[in-house]
Amino acid sequence: MAKEFNTTGSCNPECHYMVNVDDKLAKIRELVDNGKYFTINRARQFGKTTTMDLLYKKLKNVYKFIYISFECDSVETWQTTESFCSSLIGKFLEELTQSEDYDYWKSCKDAVKSLEDLSSAISRFCEKSELPVIVMIDEVDKSQDNQIFLCFLGMLRNKYLKRTRENSHSTFHSVILAGVYDVKNLKLKIRSDEEKKYNSPWNIAVRFNVDMTLGAEGIKGMLDEYESDYHTGMDTKIIADEIYRMTSGYPFLVSFVCSLIHEEFCGDWSDDGVKKAIKWIVVNNSTLMDDLSKNLENNSELKRMLEGILLHDKEYLFEPDVPAIRLGNMFSFIKNDETGHVAIHNLIFEQKLYNYFMAEQSLKEEISFSTNRSIFVSGGKLNMPLVIERFKDLLESESRSSDEEFLEKQGRLLFLCFLKPIINGTGFYYVEPQTRNDGRMDIVVTYGGEEFIIELKIWRGMKYEARGEVQVSEYANTRGLKKAYLITFSFLKEKVVQVEPEWKIVNGVDVYEGIIWAKRK
DSSP, X not given: OOOBOOOSSOOOTTTBOOOOOHHHHHHHHHHHHTTOOEEEEOOTTSSHHHHHHHHHHHHXXXXXXXXXXXXXXXXXGXXXXXXXXXXXHHHHHHHTTXXXXXXXXXXXXXXXXXHHHHHHHHXXXXXXXXXXXEEEEEOGGGGTTOHHHHHHHHHHHHHHHHTTTSOTTSSOSEEEEEESSOGGGOOEEOOOSSSOOEEOTTTTOBOOOOOOSOOHHHHHHHHHHHHHHHOOOOOHHHHHHHHHHHHTTOHHHHHHHHHHHHHTSTTOOSHHHHHHHHHHHHHSOOHHHHHHHHHHHHOHHHHHHHHHHHHHOOOOBOOTTSHHHHHHHHTTSEEXXXXXXXXXXXXXXXXXXXXXXXXXXXXXXXXXXXXXXGGGEETTEEOXXXXXXXXXXXXXXHTXXXXXXXXXXXXXXXXXXXXXXXXXXXXXXXXXXXXXXXXEEEEEEEETTEEEEEEEEEOOOHHHHHHHHHHHHHHHHHTTOSEEEEEEEEOOSSOOSOOSOEEEEETTEEEEEXXXXXXXX
């Protein structure tokens, strides 16, 4: 059977093209060998289950594994302590069907009625086992808000603490939980009277500090394997670097882009093929993209922070104790950039968020665009100067009746709203994130085989304007382009010198500059 790029469920190196993650597994093994308890808490579709499967296959001859999941448990499982214990032992039995330990747990199933009984059964099992016992529990989120489960974690915690004082073999050597949420911070109520005291049932867990994103070199190795099977002639390093640049190594997105290129876009392993796949991901529904929009709707502070970063050039220190930052980091919507500030995790999420905010803005009908795409496209080529001219005319006419503060905050978003229907279906755009902290926004647009660099900024004087011309020309040079575009929003009471858009030559690049005077009259 031919290998494929997998985007559903766990990945298997025998069936799927995969990035080699032996270095990550080695770091996890160190935790296991040292008898640590920990949680692999990462966002959805971030490779948690695949990692646990690979760890099991690598260590199954060194340790005795009990690998279970709470994903499909019924409501009845969590109603009483007895039903929980019965269900848990049932999972053990399923896992140990072919093992000599099956009869032991079968004899325990009817006898264990409480967590105390379960604790004793675990001690006897671990003491008689020839190999140290590892328990891995996947999809732990499904039960983390249940009091019985928290008490179960508390029981494991107590046994872990006792093992340093008593018999070190009387409990599991290592326990690994996997889920989106970090159960280390869950609170366990340890008294039922009016004086409620709390304690963390999982504060024994060590920090899981393994980077599970996929690097460009690893992606290249996966593509090399694919290339040896299909002989497409692609430059695997160039394509791997581009996939990494757009995904920041988010495991599901890496596989999804590759799968789409192979299946949906007929093996177009080019820069254009990568962009087609990314555009498909952004436009179409998927569980990951649905999660992104759903969590924005459910968390207003998270939404406000992301909107501030993308649309208003705001910077937030990456402080994980701040609820919105902790939540965004947990979902891997954001990351800690090299300056210690919050950044959107990857360019695919960025484009999805821009589309989300654009759609939201259009529903507000602050400014309504009716764009005739045909006048901007001739012979399959996009007339970018005309796009800028028409946008300038429209925004200046609308500014007479629109709120000035609104225009100043949303001007750049409005340009994207104006541009999107023109290029929709054929073109592609993304925003370069590294330019935001300089008070500007660089947009890269591809259409009809051409690439356009557009810088959007706010007028802050002639010196700053000249600096913008240099910046956009330098960026164009790095991409081998001879033309670039600069749009400046001016909110001064009087118009600046330039009235109509014009071409200038800066650093050997033809820069088309349009200054939009958007001051309300």
